[in-house]
Amino acid sequence: MQRMRFTDHFVLPWAAGRMWLLEGVSPYDEAVIALAEDTIDNSSFLGELSDSRTLIEPVINLIFYLPFSLIPYEISRAIWVTLLFTASGLMGYLSLKLSGWELTLFERITVLLLVILWMPGIDAVIKGLLSPIIILLMLLSIYLIMQGHDAMAGFVLALTFGSFPTTGLIITLLIIWSITRRRWSILKAYLSGVAFLLAVTLLLLPPWPMNWLRVVYDLYGNWEWIRTPLMNVAGLLPGIANYLSIFLHASFAIYLLVLWITLLGKKGDEFIWKVLTTLVIAYFFHVSVNTYQLSLLLPAMFMIFKFWSERWGRFGCIFSWILLMTISTTSWLLVRTGISFDAEQSLPLMTIGLPVFVFIGMIWIRWWALRISRLPFER
Numbered sequence: 149m150q151r152m153r154f155t156d157h158f159v160l161p162w163a164a165g166r167m168w169l170l171e172g173v174s175p176y177d178e179a180v181i182a183l184a185e186d187t188i189d190n191s192s193f194l195g196e197l198s199d200s201r202t203l204i205e206p207v208i209n210l211i212f213y214l215p216f217s218l219i220p221y222e223i224s225r226a227i228w229v230t231l232l233f234t235a236s237g238l239m240g241y242l243s244l245k246l247s248g249w250e251l252t253l254f255e256r257i258t259v260l261l262l263v264i265l266w267m268p269g270i271d272a273v274i275k276g277l278l279s280p281i282i283i284l285l286m287l288l289s290i291y292l293i294m295q296g297h298d299a300m301a302g303f304v305l306a307l308t309f310g311s312f313p314t315t316g317l318i319i320t321l322l323i324i325w326s327i328t329r330r331r332w333s334i335l336k337a338y339l340s341g342v343a344f345l346l347a348v349t350l351l352l353l354p355p356w357p358m359n360w361l362r363v364v365y366d367l368y369g370n371w372e373w374i375r376t377p378l379m380n381v382a383g384l385l386p387g388i389a390n391y392l393s394i395f396l397h398a399s400f401a402i403y404l405l406v407l408w409i410t411l412l413g414k415k416g417d418e419f420i421w422k423v424l425t426t427l428v429i430a431y432f433f434h435v436s437v438n439t440y441q442l443s444l445l446l447p448a449m450f451m452i453f454k455f456w457s458e459r460w461g462r463f464g465c466i467f468s469w470i471l472l473m474t475i476s477t478t479s480w481l482l483v484r485t486g487i488s489f490d491a492e493q494s495l496p497l498m499t500i501g502l503p504v505f506v507f508i509g510m511i512w513i514r515w516w517a518l519r520i521s522r523l524p525f526e527r
Contacts, residue, residue, distance in 0.1 A: 149193040149225070149274070154489035156195030158213075158228055158276030159184045160203045165210050165217030168353070175203055175210060176359040187221045202363055205278070207349045207356040208310035212278060225276065232273040235280040236264045239443055242287040246294075246420060247450035249457070262472060263446065267479035268439040268498070274489045279440040282311045286318055287447065290423055293322065298333035305334075306341025314441065317430040321408055321423065328412040377432050380500055397433075404429050421517040424448040425510050428503060437499050439479075445506045449475075452509035455516045475502065 163184040164175035173179055181201060188195050216224035240263030244256060251259065263269060272279055285308050292301035305322065308315040319338075326334035349356060378400065382393035404426065411422045424447045431444045453468035460467070482495050 149195065149229075151194070152274075152489060153194045153196065154274050155198050156188065156193070156225075156276055157198060157278075158225055159188055159195060159221065160197065161205055161210055161213040161278075162217050162221060162224060163187060164203050164205075165214045168210070169214065169217055174353065174356070174359055175207060176356070176363050191222055193222065193225065200367055202367060204360075204363060204367060206310045206360050207353060208345050209278060211307075211345070212281060228276055229273055232276070232280050233264060235284045236269045236273065236443075239263065239280060239284045239287060240446065242284070242291055243446040243450050245291055246287065246424065246447040247454050248420075249450045249454035259450075259472070262476040263443075266476040267482075267495075268442045271489060272440045272443075277440055278311070279314070280443065282308050282314055283441075283443050286315050289322070290318075293326075293331075293334065294420065298326070298331050299337040302334045302337025302339075303341045306338050306345065309342050309345065313435050314430070314444075317404070317426055317433065318423070321411070321426050324408065325411060325419075329415070374435050375437055376434060377437050377499060377503060380437050380496070381504070384500075400429055400432055418518050421451070421510070421514065424451055425507075428507050428510060431503050432507070439495060439498060442498060442502060445503055448510050449506050451517070452506065452513055455513040459516060 160180065161175075164180045167173040167177070167180055167183060168175050180203060181197075184197060188197070216228060219227070237260050240260045241256075243263070244251065244259060269280070285304050289301045289305040289308075292298075292304060305315075305319060308319070312319070323335060323338065326332070376397070378396045379389075379393050382389045382396055385392055407422050407425060407429075411419065414422070427444045428448050431441055434441050449472075453472065456464035456468050458464070479495070479498055482497060
């Protein structure tokens, strides 16, 4: 960070938390931007503010930054980078656990390194984004539900409420599923966690919802900022892009609805396959295309590799590893002409090609995943 320019998504929340805690200034005050600019200018890091130059995080999400706001910027930024690297590794570990892909210790370490060091992961870490932590918490809540720790899963899921554009579909699915399974602890813990966060932040800073909504409206009031991955897919055919976009969104919405209806009351392999498929669809419906959200695809991708390895033996295993290595290295080769962390990377092959591949792969293995967990001679 002292040798390359990068967009710093950490400094604004850090400055907002610092002024709120030490001076009682609203996180959305202009003074926060001034402090962030001065902090970057006086540091040895080559960071710069994002294009919006405004804090768009709700105060609920500031809970992740407040402990760092009491520490000098450069030290807290270094700790934040370390935390994000750790979160990326744990995200890869949980993705393996959710997929059920059985690997040796050496293979697991290799997968975790590939997850940490591929371009979307490094890009998110250098820029100081909150995305790795939010996706990690979401995967952790799913894993805790599978293990029967419902109350803890609900509380962990509540921490992701401030990032609803990313987690909204999964939160909705898990709440509906918990009701149909009569696992009330998940619902109670989630609602209690959200209510606690809202109550505490409203008591400490009553006007924050209106201040935040005003900032969001000023930045995104014209709706032109919405650019889902499905809109980019439709953009491949400019002549019919609008009609194709409507068709794709409607088709995926109908498929998602059928997926949810058929999931109600289910458990085991069917539950995990449909939850991981929902994660893939959540990426397609995300309001903006970026590489940071590609981590949503990891559990589903690992599940595909798992069934290829199980059904095709050594050939499937080798093919899976070649593909995994190719995806990790290609993410860097695509930007070999100019690696830059101070701008959004435009990588259609990754942001469109990879999710389409993973979605088709999940449809491909559906029968294996839901109908035959093992062949008759394997039992």
